[in-house]
Amino acid sequence: MQTKSVxxxxxxxxxxxxxxxxxxxxxxxxxxxxxxxxxxxxxxRGGSVTTQVRFGERxxxxxxxxxxxxxxxxxxxxxxxxxxxxxxxxGVAVINDYEMASSATAAGLAExxxxxxxxxxxxxxxxxxxxxxxxxxxxxxxxxxxxxxxxMVKALALDSIDWERVIRAxxxxxxxxxxxxxxxxxxxxx
Numbered sequence: 001m002q003t004k005s006v007x008x009x010x011x012x013x014x015x016x017x018x019x020x021x022x023x024x025x026x027x028x029x030x031x032x033x034x035x036x037x038x039x040x041x042x043x044x045r046g047g048s049v050t051t052q053v054r055f056g057e058r059x060x061x062x063x064x065x066x067x068x069x070x071x072x073x074x075x076x077x078x079x080x081x082x083x084x085x086x087x088x089x090x091g092v093a094v095i096n097d098y099e100m101a102s103s104a105t106a107a108g109l110a111e112x113x114x115x116x117x118x119x120x121x122x123x124x125x126x127x128x129x130x131x132x133x134x135x136x137x138x139x140x141x142x143x144x145x146x147x148x149x150x151x152m153v154k155a156l157a158l159d160s161i162d163w164e165r166v167i168r169a170x171x172x173x174x175x176x177x178x179x180x181x182x183x184x185x186x187x188x189x190x
Contacts, residue, residue, distance in 0.1 A: 001032075003056030004156070005064045009083045010049050010075030011100050015145030018171070019073070020051035022149060026158070026166040027055045035062030048079065073152050075131075075145060076100050077116040084120060093124045094151050094190075096131040096144065127155055129189045135182055143175070143182035150186020 006023070010016035017038055027034045032055040039050045052063055066085045072093045074080030080095045087093060099112055120126050129151055135144035146167065153163055164180055171179045 001056050003054055003059055004070045005068050006053045006055075006071045006073065006152070006156070007064075007069045007083055007086050008051040008053070008073045008075070009079040010145075011079065012047055012049050014049070014075040014100075015142070016049045016051055016075055019145045019149050020053055022146075022163075022167055022170045023053055023152075025170050026161045026163055027053075029166060030158075030161045032056060033059045035059045037062035048082065050083065071152065071156060073148055075148060077120075078113065080120050081113075081116045084124070087124055091124060092155055093120055093126045094148060094155055095120060095126055095128045096148055097128050098130065098132045098144070127151055127190050129186070131186065131189075134185050134189060138178060138181050138185060140175075140178060143178050146171075146179045146182035147186035147189070150183040150188075151190045152186075153183075154187045154190045 008016045008020050020036055024034050024036050034055045037052045054062055054064060067088060069086045070088060070091050072083055072087050074093060074095045076098055077095055080093055095117055097117055117128055131144040131147040132141050134147045135141045163183060167179050167183055168176050
């Protein structure tokens with residue numbers, strides 16, 4: 001199998017790193033060689049968080065450059081635009097149609113840019129969903145990361161892995177059922 005590269009991009013607190021850990025755990029369980037790299041930035045202050053995951057038969061480095069990602073999973077729509085240059089021309093973007101105000105936007109110093117999703121859709125193959133709304137309907141907006149995970153798994157055609165078992169083993173026990181429902185809803189949304 002050719003090495004696949006996935007970039008997960010979000011804002012601190014959205015669960016991008018937990019999502020990457022679920023992905024890595026499942027891929028390793030399935031026998032793939034997997035490497036993961038994470039950048040927290042100013043994550044505790046609402047800044048960008050990115051995680052790069054590479055998997056295949058043999059992977060030598062967790063890091064990839066611009067134009068190398070097979071998939072970009074954006075937990076917030078501005079993050080999709082911010083990291084679009086990492087996608088291959090034939091790559092797929094899974095985008096959460098959700099906006100989080102940056103500190104400058106929240107302070108009224110800047111406006112949130114309009115047309116983020118539309119700009120991505122003009123250039124890339126995009127799967128856009130309202131993961132926050134789906135998660136809220138399930139009972140907690142905090143599981144929107146696993147809604148996005150379900151969409152990502154389906155888009156990557158990784159259906160042969162028992163993701164429900166992996167999710168149950170990775171997330172806190174008290175939130176396992178909610179996260180399983182979120183995973184199923186994300187798959188159904190694509």
